[in-house]
Amino acid sequence: MNLEQYKVFLEKKGLADTTIKSYIYTIEVYTExxxxxxxxxLEYKSYLIEHFKPQxxxxxxxxxxxxxxxxxxxxxxxxxIKIQQKSFLEDVISLADYLYLKNQLKNEGNKKWYFIVWYLGATGARVSELVKLKVEHVKIGYFDVYSKGGKTRRLFIPKRLRDETLNWTDDQQKDSGYLFLNKEGKTISSRGIALHLKYCAKKYGVDPKVVYPHSFRHLFAKNFLLYHNDIALLADLMGHDSIETTRIYLRKTSTEQxxxxDRIVTW
Structure with missing residues (x-):
C-alpha cells in the first residue's frame, strides 16, 4: 500500500489538508x-458506532x-449513519462573552490575540483559513478561499477591523506576509490557536467550553442573521453548499431557549 500515491489522489480531489490527514490516518489505523x-x-463500522460520536x-x-x-x-x-440534528445550538460563545474577551485582550495590550479573536468573530473564517491570512489580504479587504472541488468563497474583512489591523501592522513595520505568527516567527497553527484560546478563557473567567475557534464562526452567523436576515447571503459567506446547512443558525442556543x-411561561 503506497500512502504517498493515495495522498496525491486525495489532493487531486481538491480535499483540504486536514481532511487528507484524517483520511490517511483512518486507513493506517484500519489496515494495522x-x-x-x-x-x-462492516465489523469495523460496528466498532466505530459503539465507541465514537456519529460525526x-x-x-x-x-x-x-x-x-x-x-x-x-x-x-x-x-x-x-444518520445524524439526528438537534433543535438547538450548543456551546456557542455569547456576544457578551466575545466582547468581554476581546476587550480584556486589548486592555492588556495583547494585540495579536485581540485580533485573532476579532477576526474569528467578525469574518466567519474557519481557523484553517485564518492562519493563511496575510497583510496583503487586509489591504484589499478580502481573502479568496479555495475549497474542495475548486470552489471559491470570498472572506470579507469589515472596514473597522481592516483599519485597526493596518494601524497595528504599521506599528510593527510589517508590510506583507502572514498576519499571525507564533513565537518562533512561523505561521501559527490551528492547534496553537485552539489551545491558547482555552488558556485565555480560563485566564479571564469565560467558560472554556464555549471558547474554541468554530464557536466564533457560529457567533458570526447568528449575529449576521440577527442584523441582516438574508440566509442565502450568509450561506455564501459561510461557504455552505446548501442553505439547509445554514438553517441551523436560525435556531436558538439551549440557554436562549x-x-x-422562563420569561413567557408563567401559567
Whole structure:
C-alpha cells in the first residue's frame, strides 16, 4: 500500500489538508489489524458506532470509502449513519462573552490575540483559513478561499477591523506576509490557536467550553442573521453548499431557549 500515491489522489480531489490527514490516518489505523473484506468493513463500522460520536463515525467511513474508490472497490463502500440534528445550538460563545474577551485582550495590550479573536468573530473564517491570512489580504479587504472541488468563497474583512489591523501592522513595520505568527516567527497553527484560546478563557473567567475557534464562526452567523436576515447571503459567506446547512443558525442556543421559556411561561 503506497500512502504517498493515495495522498496525491486525495489532493487531486481538491480535499483540504486536514481532511487528507484524517483520511490517511483512518486507513493506517484500519489496515494495522484488518484486511479489506466486506465482513471486516462492516465489523469495523460496528466498532466505530459503539465507541465514537456519529460525526467521527462518518468521518472514518468517508475516509474508508475514499480509499475503496482509490483501489477500485466502490462495491464495498459503507453507508454513513444518520445524524439526528438537534433543535438547538450548543456551546456557542455569547456576544457578551466575545466582547468581554476581546476587550480584556486589548486592555492588556495583547494585540495579536485581540485580533485573532476579532477576526474569528467578525469574518466567519474557519481557523484553517485564518492562519493563511496575510497583510496583503487586509489591504484589499478580502481573502479568496479555495475549497474542495475548486470552489471559491470570498472572506470579507469589515472596514473597522481592516483599519485597526493596518494601524497595528504599521506599528510593527510589517508590510506583507502572514498576519499571525507564533513565537518562533512561523505561521501559527490551528492547534496553537485552539489551545491558547482555552488558556485565555480560563485566564479571564469565560467558560472554556464555549471558547474554541468554530464557536466564533457560529457567533458570526447568528449575529449576521440577527442584523441582516438574508440566509442565502450568509450561506455564501459561510461557504455552505446548501442553505439547509445554514438553517441551523436560525435556531436558538439551549440557554436562549431556557431564557425564553422562563420569561413567557408563567401559567
Amino acid at each position: 489489524s484488518n484486511v479489506i473484506t466486506q465482513k471486516n468493513l 467521527t463515525v462518518n468521518l472514518r467511513i468517508n475516509g474508508l470509502n475514499r480509499y475503496l474508490e482509490y483501489i477500485n472497490r466502490k462495491d464495498l463502500c459503507l453507508k454513513t 431556557q431564557q425564553i421559556v
